[in-house]
Amino acid sequence: MLVSLQVDIRPAQAEISVGESKFFLCEVVGDAKEIDWYWPSGEKILPNRQDVSVTRNDESSSTLIIYNAGIDNAGVYKCVARNGDQDSEATINLRIYQKLTFTSAESPQEFNEGEDANIVCDVVSLPPPRVIWKHKGAKIQTAKDVRFKILANNHLQIRGIKKTDEGSYTCEGLIMARGEIAFRVIKVIVNVQPTIRVRQAEMNATADGELPVTLACDADGYPEPTVTWARDNVILESGDKYSFNEDGSEMTIRDTQKVDEGDYVCIAKNKAGSTEEEISLKVFVKPKITFLDNQTASELDEMVTLTCEATGDPTPSIVWSFGRRVFTEGEQSLDGNVVVRSDARVSSLTLKYVQYTDAGEYLCSARNPIGSDAQSGHLEVRYTPKITGWVTVYTWDGNAANISCEVLAHPAASVAWFRDGQQLPNSNATTAKIYNTPAVSYLEVTPESQNDYGSYNCTASNSIGTESKEFLLIQAEVPSAPSVELVEPYSSSALLEFEEPESSGGVPVLKYRAEWRPEGHASWAQRVYDAKDGGLSQIIVVGLKPNTKYEVKMSAINGKGEGESSELATFKTEPVREPNPPKLEGQLRARGNALKVLWIKQDDGGSPIKHYLVRYKTKDGVEWKPELRLPSSSLYVVLSELDWDTEYEVYVVAENVQGKSQPGVLSFRTSPEPTAIPDTDPSGFGMGAIAGILIVVFVLLLVAVDITCFFLNKCGLLMCISVNICGKTGPGAKAKDMEEGKAAFTADESKEPIVEVRTEEECTPNHDGGCQGEPNETTPLTEPDSPASESTTLTSSTATAAPVTAPNPPPPPPAQRPPGPLRSPAQRGPPGRPGGRLPAQTRRQRLRDPQSPSATNQDTRIDGPDAVAKEVAKEASEASGKPASGPPAEAVAPPPSVTPAQDEKSAVEEESKPEESEVKMAASEIKAVPKEAVLTNANESKA
Structure with missing residues (x-):
């Protein structure tokens, strides 16, 4: 039961x-x-x-x-x-x-006279107590004295406390339900209460950091307060963990750990009482990767997972990356092949279907707000060989071609080449050679007949498998004809726009040939242009006759040869007119208030340009600066002493006998005026120290120059000491050799160079109104640069085939030696021709009576040694009646007498927009040459 x-x-x-x-x-x-x-x-x-x-x-x-x-x-x-x-x-x-508990009822409590005193009596209980205040045995009646007030936290406030308010105050706590009572007697002393200023209320630290953490608070008051530190109501003492400065205002925590995180209280005390301020310390832990494994897999056979674990506080976030690709939480691809899962401090990356492209280093990065850590895990993927490379390769008979078989494999693969089932090389394929690198196998084939073209097989094998690929070697053809689409004629030039050939023949187009002639003429003028990477679609034909009909055709050239010419295009040049406006470019100089204005010559209207007119003004102004007239050979002008931070307009006009062109316009703004910033660093070098350093550097430089002169030129202070003290033979010992013809200067003992001033000769106007030395219709729009030009150059096309006057061009002339550099007498060889000496008297006469129509030009330049050598060669050739070979230092106009065949030929620009050229503005050139020089041959001068 x-x-x-x-x-x-x-x-x-x-x-x-x-x-x-x-x-x-x-x-x-x-x-x-x-x-x-x-x-x-x-x-x-x-x-x-x-x-x-x-x-x-x-x-x-x-x-x-x-x-x-x-x-x-x-x-x-x-x-x-x-x-x-x-x-x-x-x-x-x-x-x-909770029983009545007085958490804070210190006695005595001191306050500053005149301030609102807050007598602290904190009592807590459950249920909350009722608090009453008594003074001198009587309950304080706040209604009778408005200076007294019991605050919500049961503190007693005395507004404007007086010295007479000093005494004992009783704070009683009552719990009516239990009949419980407790009280505290607080002695109030009127004094200067301490104040605390916390330097930083919230501090951050890193666990296991090398640097300690310092908490600081500054206390003021009278009498001088003492400062102590507390945590969790426990006063901290000096020791291995904590240390304090002399007045206690700074507390240093060594070997910071996570357990040190929390609130610290700075307490300032004096006879009147104490003041507290709280400082929070947050301790972070840097992330650290504790586990990351490496994996091995086979392509398409296995699913592989990489696991990464990290610690840190706050909990770090973990991110995977592979190359530039970053993986975050969840599936990373539409097919779900890459999956990332994270749980707290552990993250995994799973590849469901491994591919050979997945092999490599996977970076696991753990990061939280205070730092990061990263480690790489390696994924090894075994896969069969992969063959890449261009399948078709074009070449022609006698031209070697490389067929590239790029192999990707792990483990490494062996590569073999086959032709018609037979491995190469063999006795039947003598035109093939094989070159192997770790990643690519090259088959070099030099075709000798049609049998060498066709299919070649590349086979790569490793322990995983075998891969084969067929490559085709195809015979290249000449390119098809380009198509002339548009011709824009001017007076002495024409702009041709054309379409590239539809078929390149399998190999790149290397050059284009343009041919033109006046209508009805039998001979063609021609010029060959290099094809550019970006595609050449425009050329400018210059040096044409005004008001004349022309025929033009073009053909393309590749490695195999030259293709057919395009259909004839006809055009008629315009009559003689004023020039086209020049194209302007500006370069702000380093000083900021100066500008270099460059112009590129455009079509001259069929008549040589006489000069350029330059004027400029501020953009908001109405008055132009005085006009500058510059010779036709000038290509730039420098405008100096401009106003700072001001916008300017520049007009450049080209003028010929028919009139002035429209102005080329350029707008620019000068730099703001620089301001000097005084050096306020007291530890810097003074002016005396800087001057001393400069003097030492200058002396060392002089010593280096003297040593160089001693060893190279046998002169200088060291040479003088060696000759006069050590008895060393001086440079004058070679005078006898010079008298015997072994030196260059045989007619005069003086080795002083003569300064030659080249000026423009007085010219006779031609039928166009220009001088015979001025550019005519055979002059290109852009002139070639001199060797001494600055870094900015104007490149004109280099003709690989000179203009011809017959259908079949003559064979090229034999190569000639260019003018050599100037040499010292000790470097000269024996004289080549006794009659090749330059007339010294003529140069002296020209030095005494120089004439230069462009003497007012702003920039005059002295050419370097290369230009001097070329000028010497030119004068020597004129003296012997034979022209000097090699390009001149300056662009020189053609001679007055030009044969008709030569007049039909013209130079052609390589580009539709010529690049910037450095300009030689002076018509006169100052050349330094020896008094006498022997010409060794018709094309080389040595001084």
Whole structure:
């Protein structure tokens, strides 16, 4: 017979204060198999907890123990007994109260006279207490004295405290329900209360960091306050962990760890009281990758997973990357091949279908707000060889071609070439050679006949598998004809726009040939242009006759040869007219208020350009600066002493006998005026020190120059000392050799060079109104640069085939030696021709009577040694009646007498828009040459 269960809890009622411990006994009458305790929330209380313990004493009782009770432990607890389908329960209401506790009621408390005094008396309890204040045994009536006020936190405030308010104040706490009372007597002293200024309220630190952390607060007051530091209401002492400066305002924490995180209180005290300020310290832990594995897989056979683990605080985020690709949480591809999963401090990257392109280094990066860490894991993928490379290769007979077989494989593959089933090289394929590198195998084939063209097989093998690929060697053809689409004629030039050939013949087009002639003439003028990477679609034909009909055709050239010519295109040049406006470019000089204006010559209108007119003004101004007239050979002008930070307009006009061109316009702004910033660094060098350094550098430079002169030219201070003191033979010992013809200067003992001034001769106007020395219709729009030009150059096309006057061009002339550099007498060889000496008297006469029509030009340049050598060669050739070969130092106009055949030929620009050229603005050139020089041959001069 079952006996009903009865449950009883002792004690029947419970009331404890915060922090006390209490146990309760649950007794059961009857046979109970289970006795359980339940929280006020209804959840079952599990055993083995630190704050609450449940113990089964015997078959009929169980004990509940609550340690260090807190406010949250209050509520109704339930004990339930069960035996099969029977159960019974009992409850107990646990009430928790807190005794009156004065948490802060210091005595004495000092305040500054005249300030609002806040007498602190913090009392806590549960339920909250009622607080009253008494002074001199009587309750303070705030209604009678408005200076007294009890604040919401039960502190007593005295506005404008006086010395008469000093004394004992009683703070009483009352709990009416329990009749509990407690009080504190606080002595109030009127004084100067300390004040605290915290340098930084929140500090961050890194665990295991090399640098310690310093918390600082500055305290003021009278008397001088003492400063202490506290954490969790515990005063910190100096030791291995903490250290303080002399007045205690700075506390240094060494070997910072995560446990050091928390709030620190700076306390300033004097006779009147204390002031506290709290500083929060946050300690972070840098991420650190603790595990990352390497993996090996075979292509398309396995699923592989890379795992990365990291620690840190805050918890780091983990990101995977492979090359430039970054993987985050979730699937990374539409097919789901790459999946990333993260859980707390662990992240995994899974490849479901491994490909050979997946092999390599995978970077695992862990990052939190204070730092990062990264490590690489390697994925090794084994796969069969993969062959890439151009399938078709074009060449022609006698031209070697490389067929590239690029192999990707792991493990490394062996490569073999086959032709018609036979491995190369063999006795039947003598035109093939094989060159191998770690990643590419090259088959070099030099075709000798049609049999060498066709299919070649590349086979790569490794332990995983074998791969083959067929490559075709095809015979290249000459390109098809380009198409002349548009001709824009001018007076002495024409712009040709053309379409590239439809077929390049399998190999790139290297050059284009343009041929033109006046309508009805039999001979063609021609010029060959290099094809550019970006495609050449425009050329300019210059040096044409005004008001003349022309025919023009073009052909393309590749490595195989020259293709057919395009259909003839006809055009008629315009009559003689004024020039086209020059194209302007500007270069702001380094000083900021000067500009170099460059212009590129355009069509001259069929008549040589006489000069250029330059004028400029400020953009907002109305008055132009005085006009500058520059000779036709000038290509730039420098405008100096301009206003700072001002916008200018520049007009450049070209003029010929027909009139002036439209102006070329250029707008620019000068730089802002620089401001000098005084050197305020007291530790810098003074002017005396700088001057001393400059003197030392100058002396060292002089010594280096003297040593160089001693060894190279046998002169200088060291040479003088060697000759006069050491008896060394001087440079004059070679005078005898010079008299015997072994030196260059045989007619005069003087080695002084003669300065030659070249001026423009007085010219006779031609039929166009220009001088014979001026450019005519055979002159290109752009002139070639001199060797001594600056870094900015104008490049004109280099003709690979000179203009011809017959259908079949004559064979090229034999190569001639260019003018050599000037040499010293010791470097000269024997004279080549006795009659090749330059007339010294003529040069002296020209030096005494120089004439230069462009003497007013702004920029006059003295050519370098290369130009001097070329000028010497030219004059020597004129003296011997033979022209000197090689390009001149300046662009020189053709001679007055031009044969008709020569007049039909013209120079052609390589580009539709010529690039910038450095300009030689002076018509006169100053050349330094020896008094006498012997010409060794018609094309080379040595001085």
